Amino acid sequence: MKSASIARPEILTLKPYQAGQQVPGTIRLNANEAPVAAWKDGDPQSLNRYPEARPFTIQQRLAAMFGVSVANLLVTRGSSEAIDVLIRAFCCAYKDAIVTTPPTFEMYRVYADIQGVGMVDAPLDAGNGFRLDPQRILDACSSTTKLVFLCTPNNPTGGLIDTADIMTIARARQGKSLVVVDEAYIEFSGQTSLCQRIDEVDNLVVLRTLSKAHALAGARCGAAVANEEIVNVLGRVLPPYTFPTPVVECVLQALEHGRAERSAAAIADIIAERERLHEALEAETCVETIWPSQANFMLVRFRDLAAVQNFLREERILIRDFSSYPALKNCARITVGTAAENDALLAALRRFGEQQS
Numbered sequence: 571m572k573s574a575s576i577a578r579p580e581i582l583t584l585k586p587y588q589a590g591q592q593v594p595g596t597i598r599l600n601a602n603e604a605p606v607a608a609w610k611d612g613d614p615q616s617l618n619r620y621p622e623a624r625p626f627t628i629q630q631r632l633a634a635m636f637g638v639s640v641a642n643l644l645v646t647r648g649s650s651e652a653i654d655v656l657i658r659a660f661c662c663a664y665k666d667a668i669v670t671t672p673p674t675f676e677m678y679r680v681y682a683d684i685q686g687v688g689m690v691d692a693p694l695d696a697g698n699g700f701r702l703d704p705q706r707i708l709d710a711c712s713s714t715t716k717l718v719f720l721c722t723p724n725n726p727t728g729g730l731i732d733t734a735d736i737m738t739i740a741r742a743r744q745g746k747s748l749v750v751v752d753e754a755y756i757e758f759s760g761q762t763s764l765c766q767r768i769d770e771v772d773n774l775v776v777l778r779t780l781s782k783a784h785a786l787a788g789a790r791c792g793a794a795v796a797n798e799e800i801v802n803v804l805g806r807v808l809p810p811y812t813f814p815t816p817v818v819e820c821v822l823q824a825l826e827h828g829r830a831e832r833s834a835a836a837i838a839d840i841i842a843e844r845e846r847l848h849e850a851l852e853a854e855t856c857v858e859t860i861w862p863s864q865a866n867f868m869l870v871r872f873r874d875l876a877a878v879q880n881f882l883r884e885e886r887i888l889i890r891d892f893s894s895y896p897a898l899k900n901c902a903r904i905t906v907g908t909a910a911e912n913d914a915l916l917a918a919l920r921r922f923g924e925q926q927s
């Protein structure tokens with residue numbers, strides 16, 4: 571069975587909404603739009619017309635960036651929306667389930683809960699640097715598992731999953747589950763994206779985003795990359811007109827020719843700062859463990875996280891508390907900032923340590 575056909579039966583037979591046609595040089599009396607703009611009439615930024623049902627120019631740009639064809643990519647409002655659309659398209663409420671690898675990104679659980687979909691845990695190996703054991707994933711899968719979420723580098727632990735392990739899991743689950751590889755932070759790692767390998771198996775979905783390495787979190791722009799059948803199924807669930815006209819303009823300008831190099835230089839700076847911050851944090855007495863990270867953040871275990879966090883809050887520095895996870899007692903995720911911001915953090919932790927001793 572083709573993996574795209576494991577989608578919810580009512581989605582496979584759904585008659586998709588037909589948006590009104592938009593043909594340049596025509597009199598448009600087919601979409602109940604206002605004929606005159608209230609603001610900037612006649613300007614491309616005027617807002618009286620609906621945007622394109624799908625942002626085709628962004629789709630082309632992202633397909634080129636990720637090295638895939640346009641038919642293999644669905645543009646979504648951040649990759650978060652792709653997670654939501656995947657769960658709604660493939661999982662029947664109160665019947666199907668997803669497999670995740672805690673500690674990992676919380677949104678998989680949130681969207682599963684919203685859709686009434688069960689979640690089966692295949693925890694990363696906390697005693698072994700939060701490594702993923704592919705057999706543990708396969709053992710967690712059952713006949714109701716429609717989606718397996720693998721996050722690489724993983725948020726919040728920062729480690730990579732071996733590409734060979736991902737492909738092993740995908741091959742074993744063909745026709746039964748989609749394997750969704752969340753590559754939100756892949757640009758900060760040495761690893762090659764799996765976008766180029768979606769033809770090797772028919773159940774691989776890769777999530778990419780402009781929010782992290784591409785510095786466009788405010789634009790809410792991401793993508794699901796998969797074979798054409800899967801992209802078509804997801805497109806049935808994603809509503810039309812999700813990208814407002816000004817956002818389309820902004821994203822295209824931000825991605826304009828020549829800016830890719832700037833983006834690569836900014837990524838290299840973050841990686842260098844990550845390594846500097848890691849090394850400097852190791853010297854701080856309040857720090858117990860730092861996990862090596864391939865992303866733009868690192869997971870740190872403090873001796874007393876609550877005390878550190880209170881002190882940092884007074885210093886107007888925010889870090890993210892992960893201590894409610896069973897394997898992450900006293901742990902926080904620290905995003906790599908500018909050199910000056912990282913210095914401010916290090917200076918504050920130094921003061922905290924001196925105050926304690």
Ligand SMILES: *Cc1c(COP(=O)(O)O)cnc(C)c1O
Pocket residue numbers: 647648649650651675721725752754778779780781782787790791792
């Ligand atoms: C930040 C993040 C995303 C997506 O963010 P969007 O802004 O919605 O694209 C997806 N997955 C992980 C693991 C993330 O950390």
